[in-house]
Amino acid sequence: MPVYKGEKRGTYWVKMQIELPDGTKKQHKKTGFTSKGEAQEYEAKMKAGVLENVSKLTFEAVAIKYLNWYETRRKPASFAKVEPIARKYLIPYFGKKKIERISTADIIEWQDYMMKTKFEQRWGTKKILANDTLLSIHTRLSAIFNFGMKHHNLKTNPAAVVGNFELKPVKRLNFWEVHEFEDFYNAIDNIKYKIAFLLLFYGGIRKGELLGLQWKNVDDKKREIFIEVSAGKFGVDDTKTEASERVVSIPESLVKLMMDYKESLPEAFKEDDCFILGEIGTRPLSPTQLDRMYDKYLKKSNVRRIHIHEFRHSHASYLINKKCTITVVAARLGHKDVAETLNTYAHLYPNSQDEAIKIIEQDIKI
Structure with missing residues (x-):
C-alpha cells in the first residue's frame, strides 16, 4: 500500500x-x-x-463513540445534558442508518419532523419543543458528524451543510423585584436557608457556587466570599469558567447572620473545609434538598415562581436599577467580559436613550 x-x-x-x-x-x-x-x-x-471502515458504521455506533469520548473529557454535569439529547432525539431517528449515507435531504426531513412532533415531557404531557431546545439538539447532531469526520474518516457533515433550524432563540429573562424577594424571605423559618437565599439574591452567585461554599471562603473582616468551586449532584468541581472564580462583596448584615449561624454549629462543622450549607459538614447540601426547601417557602409566601437560577437575573436587575455600572455587574456575576453581561441584560436599561438625549440637548447649539 x-x-x-x-x-x-x-x-x-x-x-x-x-x-x-x-x-x-x-x-x-x-x-x-x-x-x-x-x-x-x-x-x-x-x-x-x-x-474503522466508515462504510460499516451506523449513526448509532458513531453517536455512542462520541458519547464515550465526551464523557471522559467533559464535566459530569455537561455530559448529563448531552447524553439525553443523543439518546432521545438523534439515535432513535438516525440509529441504524449508515452514517456516510445520511444526506442533507435526510437532515431537512429530520428538522421538519422535529418541529412538528410533540415529545413527552418529564411530567407526562406532550408538547412541541422550544426553539432553544431544537437549536441545541441540532448543534449536538452536527458535533456527532464532526466527530465522525475527525476520528472515523467520514467525508462530510450534512448537518453543517444544511445549517441549524431557522429559528430565533427565545430569551426568557424572569426575575423578582426586591419587594417580592422580601415576601419570600419573610416566609423562611430556618437560618441556614435564610443565608442561602440571601446569597443567591444579594450575591448573584450560581446555585452550584452556593452549594460549594466552605467556611474558608468567607472573610468576615473584609465582608467577602471567595467563589472557587461549584457543587452539584455529581460532586464538587471547578467553577463554570475561569472568570467564575472570583471575590464577591456581601452586606455586613449578611456576614453577621453567617457568623451567628456558624457559632450555633457543633465544633466539627466549623472547620475551614466544612461546607457552609452542608447537612454533614464535609459534604455539601444536595441541590434537590435546596429545591425542596425553595418549593416549601415559595408556597408559604405565595410569591410567583422563578427558577433558582433567575435569582442571578434578579440580582443583576436590582443592581442595574440602582445605577450600578455594567463592569461591576459583570464582575459580581463572574462573566468573562462586559459583552456577555450586556448581551444578557442590555434591555434592562430602558431609559438609556432618554438619558443620552438629555445630555445632547444640554450641549447642542443649533
Missing part, C-alpha cells in the same frame, strides 16, 4: 484494499494529505485497524 504524490496539487494520497461488511473487498483511496508523513500515518492506522 504505497503512498503517492499528486502532480497537480502536490498533495499525497494512499490506496489500499478494505473489507466490506459482506466479506468482499474493494479498493479504498484517501486523498488530500499535506505531507507524506501524514499519509503514512493514516496508512499505518488503517493497517492496525485503528481507523
Whole structure:
C-alpha cells in the first residue's frame, strides 16, 4: 500500500484494499494529505485497524463513540445534558442508518419532523419543543458528524451543510423585584436557608457556587466570599469558567447572620473545609434538598415562581436599577467580559436613550 504524490496539487494520497461488511473487498483511496508523513500515518492506522471502515458504521455506533469520548473529557454535569439529547432525539431517528449515507435531504426531513412532533415531557404531557431546545439538539447532531469526520474518516457533515433550524432563540429573562424577594424571605423559618437565599439574591452567585461554599471562603473582616468551586449532584468541581472564580462583596448584615449561624454549629462543622450549607459538614447540601426547601417557602409566601437560577437575573436587575455600572455587574456575576453581561441584560436599561438625549440637548447649539 504505497503512498503517492499528486502532480497537480502536490498533495499525497494512499490506496489500499478494505473489507466490506459482506466479506468482499474493494479498493479504498484517501486523498488530500499535506505531507507524506501524514499519509503514512493514516496508512499505518488503517493497517492496525485503528481507523474503522466508515462504510460499516451506523449513526448509532458513531453517536455512542462520541458519547464515550465526551464523557471522559467533559464535566459530569455537561455530559448529563448531552447524553439525553443523543439518546432521545438523534439515535432513535438516525440509529441504524449508515452514517456516510445520511444526506442533507435526510437532515431537512429530520428538522421538519422535529418541529412538528410533540415529545413527552418529564411530567407526562406532550408538547412541541422550544426553539432553544431544537437549536441545541441540532448543534449536538452536527458535533456527532464532526466527530465522525475527525476520528472515523467520514467525508462530510450534512448537518453543517444544511445549517441549524431557522429559528430565533427565545430569551426568557424572569426575575423578582426586591419587594417580592422580601415576601419570600419573610416566609423562611430556618437560618441556614435564610443565608442561602440571601446569597443567591444579594450575591448573584450560581446555585452550584452556593452549594460549594466552605467556611474558608468567607472573610468576615473584609465582608467577602471567595467563589472557587461549584457543587452539584455529581460532586464538587471547578467553577463554570475561569472568570467564575472570583471575590464577591456581601452586606455586613449578611456576614453577621453567617457568623451567628456558624457559632450555633457543633465544633466539627466549623472547620475551614466544612461546607457552609452542608447537612454533614464535609459534604455539601444536595441541590434537590435546596429545591425542596425553595418549593416549601415559595408556597408559604405565595410569591410567583422563578427558577433558582433567575435569582442571578434578579440580582443583576436590582443592581442595574440602582445605577450600578455594567463592569461591576459583570464582575459580581463572574462573566468573562462586559459583552456577555450586556448581551444578557442590555434591555434592562430602558431609559438609556432618554438619558443620552438629555445630555445632547444640554450641549447642542443649533
